[in-house]
Amino acid sequence: MSSNTQPDYDVIGIGAGFAGLALIHYAREAGLSVHVFDKADDIGGTWTWNRYPGAASDSECYYYCLTFSKELLQEWRWSVRYPSWDENLSYMHFVADRCDMWPHITLNTEISRADYDETAGLWRITTAAGETCTCRYFVSAMGMISEPVIPNFKGMDRFKGPCFHSSRWPREGLDYAGKRVGIIGSGATTVQMLPVMAETAGHVTVFQRTANFVMPAVQKPMTPEWEADIKAHYDEIIAKCRNHVFGMAFDSPVGRTIAETPPEEVQRIFEEHWPRGSFRFVFETFDDLLSNPESNRIAGEFVIRKMLEGVKDPVLRDKLTPKGYPFFAKRPPLDHGFFAAFNRDNVSLVDIGNEEPLVEFTETGVRTTKGDYDFDIIVLATGFQAYTGAQEALPIRGRGGLLLRDKWEDVSSSIMGVFVAEFPNLFLVTGPQAPFANLPTSIEQNVIYIIDCIRKMRDEGYAVCNPRADAEAAWVAHTADIHAQTLMAQGDKVHSWMMGANLEARKPRVLIYFGGANVYYDKLRESADAGFPEVAFERQAG
Numbered sequence: 319m320s321s322n323t324q325p326d327y328d329v330i331g332i333g334a335g336f337a338g339l340a341l342i343h344y345a346r347e348a349g350l351s352v353h354v355f356d357k358a359d360d361i362g363g364t365w366t367w368n369r370y371p372g373a374a375s376d377s378e379c380y381y382y383c384l385t386f387s388k389e390l391l392q393e394w395r396w397s398v399r400y401p402s403w404d405e406n407l408s409y410m411h412f413v414a415d416r417c418d419m420w421p422h423i424t425l426n427t428e429i430s431r432a433d434y435d436e437t438a439g440l441w442r443i444t445t446a447a448g449e450t451c452t453c454r455y456f457v458s459a460m461g462m463i464s465e466p467v468i469p470n471f472k473g474m475d476r477f478k479g480p481c482f483h484s485s486r487w488p489r490e491g492l493d494y495a496g497k498r499v500g501i502i503g504s505g506a507t508t509v510q511m512l513p514v515m516a517e518t519a520g521h522v523t524v525f526q527r528t529a530n531f532v533m534p535a536v537q538k539p540m541t542p543e544w545e546a547d548i549k550a551h552y553d554e555i556i557a558k559c560r561n562h563v564f565g566m567a568f569d570s571p572v573g574r575t576i577a578e579t580p581p582e583e584v585q586r587i588f589e590e591h592w593p594r595g596s597f598r599f600v601f602e603t604f605d606d607l608l609s610n611p612e613s614n615r616i617a618g619e620f621v622i623r624k625m626l627e628g629v630k631d632p633v634l635r636d637k638l639t640p641k642g643y644p645f646f647a648k649r650p651p652l653d654h655g656f657f658a659a660f661n662r663d664n665v666s667l668v669d670i671g672n673e674e675p676l677v678e679f680t681e682t683g684v685r686t687t688k689g690d691y692d693f694d695i696i697v698l699a700t701g702f703q704a705y706t707g708a709q710e711a712l713p714i715r716g717r718g719g720l721l722l723r724d725k726w727e728d729v730s731s732s733i734m735g736v737f738v739a740e741f742p743n744l745f746l747v748t749g750p751q752a753p754f755a756n757l758p759t760s761i762e763q764n765v766i767y768i769i770d771c772i773r774k775m776r777d778e779g780y781a782v783c784n785p786r787a788d789a790e791a792a793w794v795a796h797t798a799d800i801h802a803q804t805l806m807a808q809g810d811k812v813h814s815w816m817m818g819a820n821l822e823a824r825k826p827r828v829l830i831y832f833g834g835a836n837v838y839y840d841k842l843r844e845s846a847d848a849g850f851p852e853v854a855f856e857r858q859a860g
């Protein structure tokens with residue numbers, strides 16, 4: 319590694335998950351030199367960190383993948399509808415192996431700072447070991463939901479047993495058979511983890527602050543017929559994702575609304591779709607679930623009734639009932655046996671939101687206002703600082719040494735989640751104010767856009783791209799305007815990470831572009847076709 323004005327690489331990316339792999343592919347295809355660093359000891363991003371029992375994708379396998387190679391899409395074989403973390407990891411190894419990506423990846427290397435050198439027009443990347451490395455274009459591929467949130471409970475360091483965040487599951491595995499396990503949090507992670515842990519743990523206690531709307535996953539094996547059908551229609555599947563409001567291969571919009579459908583017919587359609595599982599229930603039933611408050615209420619009531627059908631104890635059913643916020647103001651998890659697990663004798667729920675707030679950790683467990691709970695293991699399934707966490711954890715300094723973390727103190731501003739004013743030649747993959755959608759779809763659209771911009775700079779002799787402050791202000795205003803019209807804007811009432819409302823030290827904010835992933839992808843394309851009017855290109859640095 320060196321630090322002269324001729325950069326070590328054209329492109330450096332941090333993060334070797336889907337975004338890092340896509341970056342290597344598209345950068346190499348454009349003839350750019352590219353290198354990706356990751357602090358983990360493996361590629362995989364989310365799937366290398368989240369190894370908790372039951373961890374699996376909530377997108378269906380056949381569109382939860384990279385699409386740049388038709389051969390790879392035909393060759394890879396999924397075993398189930400929602401692949402487990404290790405199957406996802408195997409898939410990513412398959413991509414890295416088959417595309418000979420390993421020479422472009424350095425693992426076990428934490429980047430401790432990234433600084434823009436205005437005179438040279440380069441980014442200087444420094445590792446935790448103190449080595450530096452330079453690039454013309456710096457890409458954050460660190461993941462949208464990767465920086466854990468560890469709540470600041472009193473006495474947390476007192477607990478004598480293992481206590482860790484769900485995304486930092488011990489690499490050597492954890493023997494929880496017969497043990498007493500406490501899980502703090504009841505979001506998507508816990509919904510996946512509980513049923514698996516309950517099978518062998520001595521007792522599992524879930525500490526729930528807010529009950530969730532949960533939809534059925536309906537896991538199923540990949541059959542030869544289904545696989546053949548998928549593989550015969552990949553072009554259509556890719557086009558569906560590209561043109562869908564959430565980047566998923568769903569058949570929507572469906573052209574009907576709850577508001578204009580007779581109530582009995584609404585219930586019939588809901589009943590018909592419920593057993594199909596996945597987020598399809600939201601998108602393939604009616605088009606107004608997420609926009610019309612009354613339609614949302616009707617859908618929410620149906621979801622609550624169906625999801626709790628199997629919970630026998632009425633008191634427990636009431637505790638598990640989401641109240642006081644619209645369906646989808648928090649991202650709904652998918653159920654692989656979460657509610658059924660509560661019928662077991664070795665599973666219990668503690669309502670720390672309404673009945674007995676958590677007071678402190680003790681040497682042997684957790685104390686609430688009503689008593690002590692003893693555990694051998696405590697899992698903090700307490701979520702993530704979404705969209706901005708990873709970029710803020712790493713000191714990234716732009717013009718005049720401005721820290722990205724400071725710039726985002728009140729407003730997490732960007733241009734389409736990719737560019738940030740005052741941070742020349744920095745590109746974010748799925749940064750703040752990008753949509754929330756099927757991640758591989760968004761990642762690929764972002765990386766294609768980023769590489770198109772870099773290609774233009776190289777081909778036309780530009781050294782620097784300066785994101786324009788007025789374009790950033792316009793995107794921030796546009797995103798806020800759309801956000802204010804959605805039911806998701808009520809997420810600040812219930813600690814929704816979709817608004818950063820899960821962070822104790824930060825004000826809730828607009829983090830997501832809710833104008834539709836498809837609309838957003840169109841905007842990226844229009845921008846690239848128009849020569850990237852959101853940025854000012856300069857021929858000379860300095």
Ligand code: NAP
Pocket residue numbers: 373374375376377463469470502503504505506507508510526527528529649670699700701702812813814815820
């Ligand atoms: P989450 O949905 O944010 O849930 C965190 C849980 O911890 C919530 O129940 C929250 O309570 C609780 N919590 C946080 N701080 C707390 C505090 N100080 N006191 C008490 N309770 C506290 O996090 P997650 O389950 O890790 O999921 C985050 C996102 O990651 C998901 O929405 C999803 O997008 C992604 N994810 C995806 C998958 C998948 O696709 N397969 C799986 C897991 C996660 P409140 O609800 O009251 O805030």
